[in-house]
Amino acid sequence: MQVYEAQNSKIPVTILTGFLGAGKTTLLNYILTERHGHRIAVIENEFGEIDVDSDLVLASDEEIFQMKNGCICCFVDVRNDLIQVMKKLLAQKDKFDHVIVETSGLADPTPVATSFFIDPEVTDAVQLDAIVALVDAKHIGQHLHDKELDGSSNQAVDQIVAADRVIINKIDLANEDELALLETDIRGLNQTAGILRAEYGKVDLGGILGISGFTPSYVEERAKLLDLDGHHHHHHHSHDPSVTSVSFTFDQPFNQDRLLTFLKRHLSENSETAFRTKGILWMAGDERFFVLQAVHELIDLRPDHPWRADEAKQSRIVFIGRKLDKAALEAELRNCLSESGG
Known part of the structure; x- marks a missing residue:
C-alpha cells in the first residue's frame, strides 16, 4: 500500500x-x-x-x-x-x-x-x-x-x-x-x-490506450460517481446474485490515517471477495481531492488537484464484490471521518 x-x-x-x-x-x-x-x-x-x-x-x-x-x-x-x-x-x-x-x-x-x-x-x-x-x-x-x-x-x-x-x-x-x-x-x-x-x-x-483508466482523472471519475443514484447503492444482479455494489456519499472529510488503516484491514481480510474499490475523497487538512482505486487488497490512493472554488467538497466511494455488508461498511467509514472538519 x-x-x-x-x-x-x-x-x-x-x-x-x-x-x-x-x-x-x-x-x-x-x-x-x-x-x-x-x-x-x-x-x-x-x-x-x-x-x-x-x-x-x-x-x-x-x-x-x-x-x-x-x-x-x-x-x-x-x-x-x-x-x-x-x-x-x-x-x-x-x-x-x-x-x-x-x-x-x-x-x-x-x-x-x-x-x-x-x-x-x-x-x-x-x-x-x-x-x-x-x-x-x-x-x-x-x-x-x-x-x-x-x-x-x-x-x-x-x-x-x-x-x-x-x-x-x-x-x-x-x-x-x-x-x-x-x-x-x-x-x-x-x-x-x-x-x-x-x-x-x-x-x-x-x-483504450493512454486513458489513465485505472487511476482516472478527477473530472471523469467524479462524473461517473455522481451518476450513482440512491437505487444503485445496493444493486443485486439476476445473473450472479453474489456480485453486488454499494456506494456511499459523505459531506464530512476523512481522517486520512484512519481511512487508510481501515481500507488496508478490510481489503486484506476480504481479498478474495473485494473486487474493486474506487472513489473521490475529501481529506481533512488538505485542499486537494484524493482519487482511490483498489483491486482486491491492492490500494492506490493519491492526491490530485485542488478542489474548485465553486464546488462543494464531498466524498463518494464505491465497493464492488461479493458478500458486501453495507451497514458494516458504512459504520467503519463513519468511524474514519474527521471530528475537526475540513
Missing part, C-alpha cells in the same frame, strides 16, 4: 482481458497494425488460444513475449514469470512506450494487475493504465447467465467487474435491443467502466 504523487514518466500498461472467443487476438492485431503513434510491447500467454500471427508480428515494430508455462495469472510462479518478462522489457525500454498484457480467456485479470505492484523495480517504472475487457455481443449472455456456475467462479463476470473499459465486440451479430440489454447487464456489474462498441475489434484506440 502506498500514497504517492502521479508520475507521468512511468510506462503505461494495458491489461487486455475477455472470455474465450471475445476477439482479443483480433483486437490486438488491429492495435499492432494501426498508426496510433505508440511503440507497443506485447506480453501474451498460450492457454489454448491462438497466438498473434507471426507474419503480423514480423511486419510490426513491436516485441512479442510468450508465456510458455500457462496462464500468466493462475499461479505465483507464473506471476513471477510475468515480472521477470517486465524486467527484461524495461532493460530496453527505449524501444517502446506502452505495454499490453493479453490474458487467457479463462483468467481473472485482477491478479495480473497486482503483479505490477509487487516488485519495486517494476512498480517504479510502470503504471497500470487500464484493464480493458472484451465481450462477444452474440454469446456473452450465456456465460453471464450460466446456471451451472455457483456465483463464485464465473470468469466472464469477474472480467467485466474488474474492467475500466468494456468493449462490446461483434456488434454486427446482435440487434439494437440485444445490445441495449447487454449494456444494462454490464452496467449492473460495473457502474463506472466506459462501454464501447466494436466490429472485428476495430475501436477508437484513444478510448
Whole structure:
C-alpha cells in the first residue's frame, strides 16, 4: 500500500482481458497494425488460444513475449514469470512506450494487475493504465447467465467487474435491443467502466490506450460517481446474485490515517471477495481531492488537484464484490471521518 504523487514518466500498461472467443487476438492485431503513434510491447500467454500471427508480428515494430508455462495469472510462479518478462522489457525500454498484457480467456485479470505492484523495480517504472475487457455481443449472455456456475467462479463476470473499459465486440451479430440489454447487464456489474462498441475489434484506440483508466482523472471519475443514484447503492444482479455494489456519499472529510488503516484491514481480510474499490475523497487538512482505486487488497490512493472554488467538497466511494455488508461498511467509514472538519 502506498500514497504517492502521479508520475507521468512511468510506462503505461494495458491489461487486455475477455472470455474465450471475445476477439482479443483480433483486437490486438488491429492495435499492432494501426498508426496510433505508440511503440507497443506485447506480453501474451498460450492457454489454448491462438497466438498473434507471426507474419503480423514480423511486419510490426513491436516485441512479442510468450508465456510458455500457462496462464500468466493462475499461479505465483507464473506471476513471477510475468515480472521477470517486465524486467527484461524495461532493460530496453527505449524501444517502446506502452505495454499490453493479453490474458487467457479463462483468467481473472485482477491478479495480473497486482503483479505490477509487487516488485519495486517494476512498480517504479510502470503504471497500470487500464484493464480493458472484451465481450462477444452474440454469446456473452450465456456465460453471464450460466446456471451451472455457483456465483463464485464465473470468469466472464469477474472480467467485466474488474474492467475500466468494456468493449462490446461483434456488434454486427446482435440487434439494437440485444445490445441495449447487454449494456444494462454490464452496467449492473460495473457502474463506472466506459462501454464501447466494436466490429472485428476495430475501436477508437484513444478510448483504450493512454486513458489513465485505472487511476482516472478527477473530472471523469467524479462524473461517473455522481451518476450513482440512491437505487444503485445496493444493486443485486439476476445473473450472479453474489456480485453486488454499494456506494456511499459523505459531506464530512476523512481522517486520512484512519481511512487508510481501515481500507488496508478490510481489503486484506476480504481479498478474495473485494473486487474493486474506487472513489473521490475529501481529506481533512488538505485542499486537494484524493482519487482511490483498489483491486482486491491492492490500494492506490493519491492526491490530485485542488478542489474548485465553486464546488462543494464531498466524498463518494464505491465497493464492488461479493458478500458486501453495507451497514458494516458504512459504520467503519463513519468511524474514519474527521471530528475537526475540513
